[in-house]
Amino acid sequence: MRHYLSPLAGIILTFSAVAEVSASKPSQRTVLLTLDAASDEIVDKLIEQGEFDARGFIEKSRKSGLSADELVPINVASTGPSHVAIFSGATPEVSGVVGQSFTSRKDPMPKGTDAFAYVSDAETIVATAHRQGKRTACIAAPGFDGRTPNYTCDYMLGFVQSAQDSLLIQFEPVSDESQTNTNAASPKSAGKLLKVKSSASSLPTAITNSSFSLSLVDNKMNDDVPFDTVQIHLPDGTQHKLPMDRIFPFQRYENGTLVTNALWLNRFDPATGQVDLYWGQPYQTVANAPMMKAVIEQLGAWPGTLDARGFHAGRINEAGFDALNDYQAKYSVEAVALLLKQNDWDLLIGYIPYLDTVKHEYLVTSPLQLDYASKSARYSEKVNEAYVKLDRWLGEITGQASAAGTNFVIASDHGMVPTHTVVAISGLIESWGYSVQTSDPDVGIFTSGASAHIYINNRDESVGGVSAVRKRQIIDDLFQKFRALKDPTDRNVFTIVKTKEQLSELELGNQETSGDLFISAAAGFSLDTRRPPTSRIFLPISFDRKILQDAGLTTAEVEHVAGSFFNRGSPGAHGHVAGTEGIAAILYGLGPNIAKVKVGRIHSLQIAPSIACLLGIAAPTTARAPAVTGFCK
Secondary structure (H helix, E strand, O other), X not given: OOOOXXXXXXXXXHOOOEEOOOOOOOOOOEEEEEEOOOOHHHHHHHHHOOOOOOOOHHHHHHHHOEEEEEEEOOOOEOHHHHHHHHHHOOOHHHHOOOOOEEOOOOOOOOOOEEOOOOOOOOOXXXXXXXXXXXXXXXXXXXXXXXXXXXXXXXXXXXXXXXXXXXXEEEEEEOOOHHHEEHHHOOOOOOEEXXXXXXXXXXXXXXXXXXXXXXXXXXXXXXXXXXXXXXXXXXXXXXXEXXXXXXXXXXXXXXXXXXXXXXXXXXXXXXXXXXXXXXXXXXXXXXXXXXXXXXXXXXXXXXXXXXXXXXHHOOOOOHHHHHHHHHHHHHHHHHHHHHHHOOOOOOEEEEEEOHHHHHHHHXXXXXXXXXXXXXHHHHHHHHHHHHHHHHHHHHHHHHOOHHHOOOEEEXXXXXXXXXXXXXXXXXXXXXXXXXXXXXXXXXEEEEEOOOEEEEEEOEOOOOOOOEOHHHHHHHHHHHHHHHXXXXXXXXXXXXXXXXXXXXXXXXXXOOOOOOOOEEEEEOOOEEEXXXXXXXXXXXXXXXXXXXXXXXXXXXXXXXXXXXXXXXXXXXXXXXXXXXXXXXXXXXXXXEOOOOOOEEEEEEEHHHHHHHHHHHHOOOOOOOOOOOEEOOOOO
C-alpha cells in the first residue's frame, strides 16, 4: 500500500508531461462527465479480460483518444471534496472542503456542514468559463444548485437530495364487490379496486386524497387467476400497467414544482390480489427554463438518486434497487444526448453516481468480509456488469451525429475499497473518557467514510468547551491512542494520524475548516459516528441480517449495522487518502482536440485546467496544477 501524501509534488516530479495553464488555441465545445467511484483497478481488470465493447467509450478512447494509467484523487478521496477539486483545480487546503463532512472555526460545536452545501471561494471551471464568455450546461453536478454564480450554469438541473424517506405500501382487494372499478376495464375484464391495508400509516397525500389508486385487471396472461395485472390510475385520468421489471415514474406538479416518485412492484400475488408497492422518495426537479425545455419536457421529471436506506430497510427488493439505479443512470445519459442537440453551450458537466451506488452495495472482493463466501461471485458479476453497461451507454451517445465535433472527457472522483469492519468512532472516543454526542462536547467528529477530522471544543474559539491547556492535552492523548489502536485481530486500524499543524503534508491544512486531528483508516475499515447500541467498538459489515446474527451480533447490533448505508457501513467505502489500494480513479478523453496518446499518472487537480485548455480559456484562478498534455493537440 502506498500513501500519496503530496499531490502537487507528485505532479511536478513524477506525472506525465504537462502543458502550461493558460488560454490555448483549441476552442471546441467540451463535455466533462464524472463517474462517481469508477475505479482504475476494476477498469484495468476488465480491459485485460476483454470485457469492454469496441463501441464503448473506453475502448474508443484507448484506440483513438487519450487514456491515463491512473488518475490520483485528492486527500481525502470522497465525492464532495473530490468534485470541488475536479471542478476548480484547487486543493482542499485552498478550497476549505477538507472532507465530506467538517466544521468551521466560526461554527459552535457540534454544528457542521456537508461538502455539497459548503460555499467555497475556489473558482469553478463553470465560473471561469462564464467570466471568459462561454456558456455552460450542468446535469446534477455536485454542488451546482444556483446558490452563487460560482455554482450556476446556463442550462442547469440542480444537484438536490430528498428530505423524505421512501415507503412500502401494502394493498389488498376491496371486499365490497360493488366497488368494482369499471373505469379500469380492459378488453378482457373489468378491474377490481385495491385498498391500502388498514395497518398502513404516513401515507402520501396522493393516496389519501384518492388522486392515485391501484386496481387489478385481467389481461389473460394467466388463465388460472381472475386478475393478473396491476393497473395505476393517475390524477390526470390516465391508466397504466404497473410493470413487473422496471421502474414506473409517478410524475406530477406540487405547489408549482415538478415532483417524481419512483414506483416499483415489490410483490404481487395474483391468487390473493396482495400487492407490495415501493413508493420512492419524492424528488423535486429543480431546473431552470432552458433545461426544462431541452431535457425535462422530453424525459420527464428528474428521478433523483439512490435509496440505500429503503433497500436496507426492506422497502425495495434487490431487483427493484438495481432497476432504480439503472433508470436513474440512463436518465442522466439521455439528458446528455438531448443537450448535445443544442448548439448554444460550450461546456457541459454531467454527474453519474451509478457505479458508486453499485459498489456501496456489492463490492465484496475481500476474504475478510462476512459476505465473501456466499456472495462474492454474484456481487462481483453485478459490479462488472455495471461498468460494462455504463461504458456502452456512454459509447452510444458519443457516437451520435449530434456529438460530432465535441470533446468528451470522462473522469471519476475516486475508486472504492472493499470494507470488512466499521469502527464506532464516537463510542471509541467516549470509552477514552471524552464527551462526544452532547450539546457542548469535548470532541467533535466529522467523517468521510474511512477518514475523519477531529475537533476539540475550545472555549477560546467557540461557546463552551474546554480550556486551551486542556485542548492541547486532549490532542496529545488522542494522537497517541489513535496511533496505537488495533482491532481484536491485532490489525492496525489507522495508517495516518496527523495534527492540524501537519496537515499541509496532505494538502488538507485549511486554517478555518481542518480538524485539530486528522485520522485515516487502513483499507478495510470505515468510521461511523452513530452511537453504538452496545459497548462493542468494532462491528463486522453486512446488510444481511442472518449473516450478522450468525457472526454473533446482538439483535440491536444487527439492526444497527444492517440499517446503515453509504460509507459508514457499506461493503464498499471511500474517503481514504490517495494511494490506498483501490482508491485510484480513471481518466479518458476523445474528440477533435484530444490527441491519440496514453499518458501516465495524472492528478485530479489537472482536470479543470485541461478543460479550460480545450475551451481555449485560462484555467480557474485557484487552480494549482497544469493541464494534461494531449488534451489540446
